[in-house]
Amino acid sequence: MPIQDRIAQIALAKQSALASPAASGTYQIGVSSGSIASLEMAEDQFDMSWSQRLAEGHDRGDSTPGSAFDTVAMPKSLGLILLAALGSDAVTGTGPYTHKFTHANTLPYLSVFARKDAEYFKVSDARMDEVEIAWETTKAATVKTSLVGCGFSFLAGAYGSSADERPASGVLKGAGGTFTVGGAAATVKSGSIKVSNGVKAVHGSDSTLPKDVFPEMVNVSLSLVIVPSDLTLFRTVVTGSAGGSTVQSVPKYGAVVCSFTDGTNTLTFTGSNVKFMSAFPDTKASGGPVEVTLEGDCSVPAGGGEAFNFTLVNTVASY
Numbered sequence: 001m002p003i004q005d006r007i008a009q010i011a012l013a014k015q016s017a018l019a020s021p022a023a024s025g026t027y028q029i030g031v032s033s034g035s036i037a038s039l040e041m042a043e044d045q046f047d048m049s050w051s052q053r054l055a056e057g058h059d060r061g062d063s064t065p066g067s068a069f070d071t072v073a074m075p076k077s078l079g080l081i082l083l084a085a086l087g088s089d090a091v092t093g094t095g096p097y098t099h100k101f102t103h104a105n106t107l108p109y110l111s112v113f114a115r116k117d118a119e120y121f122k123v124s125d126a127r128m129d130e131v132e133i134a135w136e137t138t139k140a141a142t143v144k145t146s147l148v149g150c151g152f153s154f155l156a157g158a159y160g161s162s163a164d165e166r167p168a169s170g171v172l173k174g175a176g177g178t179f180t181v182g183g184a185a186a187t188v189k190s191g192s193i194k195v196s197n198g199v200k201a202v203h204g205s206d207s208t209l210p211k212d213v214f215p216e217m218v219n220v221s222l223s224l225v226i227v228p229s230d231l232t233l234f235r236t237v238v239t240g241s242a243g244g245s246t247v248q249s250v251p252k253y254g255a256v257v258c259s260f261t262d263g264t265n266t267l268t269f270t271g272s273n274v275k276f277m278s279a280f281p282d283t284k285a286s287g288g289p290v291e292v293t294l295e296g297d298c299s300v301p302a303g304g305g306e307a308f309n310f311t312l313v314n315t316v317a318s319y
Contacts, residue, residue: 003117010036010069011161012080015109021124022111024160027077034069037114037121039152063208064201065123065152067112073133073141073172074165075265075314081145082310083319084110084128085195097317101310103218112147113159120159125150127213129199134192138175141260148199150210170262177259191224193269220298220308227289234292237278252276256296271308273301
């Protein structure tokens with residue numbers, strides 16, 4: 001019988017340390033697409049001559065486990081995903097709880113449990129390489145993830161998980177949220193916020209699997225499609241001010257706030273020091289509203305301080 005692709009799930013769990021895989025998942029969720037339990041293997045043919053033109057065999061080298069999936073932004077599991085991507089969660093409140101996620105110099109390890117029909121897998125000692133939260137008008141925000149791990153297991157049977165989270169319990173949307181650019185309300189049609197950690201597998205000579213997975217510099221970027229009432233934003237990016245007339249020689253920085261809600265829980269991204277970049281909009285003979293795309297990158301403010309944070313208000317006491 002064929003394998004049913006409709007039946008696919010993952011469950012995430014935070015590990016206590018490297019080489020300490022979780023016994024079961026914390027949040028089990030469905031996915032929209034992705035390779036939920038992958039194993040990238042390097043194999044090269046032996047580069048040597050012999051008496052015929054066929055290869056003399058092949059040599060298996062490094063193997064790197066991973067997991068990549070797209071899903072919708074649900075308020076409980078999203079917190080674990082953000083913690084994995086950023087490393088720090090400061091919690092306040094007593095229910096609802098406010099989680100403030102900021103970047104740390106180290107990242108936690110995750111265990112990823114995956115189901116494909118009647119087959120079950122586990123990727124352990126994984127770190128979050130990339131997370132991208134994207135949205136279009138008032139539709140549910142989507143979450144695109146990529147993890148790199150050290151261990152890969154074929155499970156004998158179904159794994160356990162503490163809780164299932166499904167869209168019926170709430171999905172975070174732009175409807176009811178707020179969008180501001182440079183301190184002013186903006187009509188944002190669509191957008192994305194991406195965290196990239198540049199996680200690399202660390203291979204040794206004693207095993208094809210990695211010994212560790214290690215992050216590079218964190219990059220936080222955003223892209224917003226805005227329907228403006230004038231071209232002040234473009235002018236500000238180019239000249240440094242709303243009334244400027246000459247091109248300035250230094251980048252323009254500003255603040256961006258994007259918030260989402262399901263009516264009860266909320267997610268807010270605050271970029272306090274975002275480098276703005278925008279191009280003059282194209283002209284369409286068919287007419288219609290002009291759209292301007294704002295591209296941004298977060299960096300440390302002058303004098304130090306917080307460059308950005310994600311604030312999630314939900315019913316989870318801790319991750």
